[in-house]
Amino acid sequence: MMARLNMSKASGIAVLFAACLSAAGDPAWAQAGARPTAIRPLLDCRKVAVPEDRLACFDRESASLEAADAANEIAVLDKEDVRKTRRSLFGLALPPLPFLGGGKSDEGEPDGEGEAQLTATIASTKSLGYGKWAFALEDGAQWVTTEAVVYGQPTKGKSVVLKRAALGGYFAVFEGSGRTVRAKRVN
Structure with missing residues (x-):
């Protein structure tokens, strides 16, 4: 089992997140009937017919997963962790990530590109001149307006609704x- 968990950093992160999200809903791999490599041996223990051998299999494979967790080779995320991560990534151009729902909303319905809107609190603002603003959300996400804000400028402590627009754009309503103005995430 440990030999299977030693993987490159780039591919390992995606595989390990996907491997540990069985409790977070129905990701794409679960719908197809496939299981992530990291937990497949543990799940295969259910197929062992002799009770003593099945218990030994569960003990061996769970110890292997525990060792991988202690070595930071895997990460376990529950549904709430996935929701928080998806929220923090709102506005970034990323491919569909199967360990974050792979294009499904929290209710499990396909939504194409993830969440359609986000309501957040503004942590800081900065005027960029000509009516444009840079603003940071409480979670650290950095946004800028790409057109002038005529009424209701962003203010620290107030809320903003960020909505997904057509063709990958975003709108902000402070x-x-x-009023709606175009915005984009910069960090």
């Missing part, structure tokens, strides 16, 4: 303005 609390108190009711």
Whole structure:
């Protein structure tokens, strides 16, 4: 089992997140009937007919997963962790990630590109001149308006609703303005 868990950093992260999300809903690999490499041996222990051998298999494979967890070779995320991660990535151009739902909303319905909107609190603002603003959210995400904000400028502590627009763009609606302006995430 440990030989299978020693993988390159880039491919390992994706595989290990996917491997540990069986409790987070129905990712793409679960729908296809395949199981992640890291947990497949543990799940295969259920097929052992002799009870003593099945228990020994579970003990061996769970110890292997525990060792991998202690060595930071795998990570376990529950549904709430996945929701928080998807929220923190809102606005970034990423491919569909199977360990984050792979294009499914939290309710399990296909939504194409992930969440359609995000409501957050503004942590800081900076005027960029000509009516444009840079603003940071409480989770650290950095956004800028790409057109002038005429009414209801962003203010620290107020909320903003960020909505996915057509063709990969985003709109921002700042609390108190009711007007929509184009925005993009920069970090």
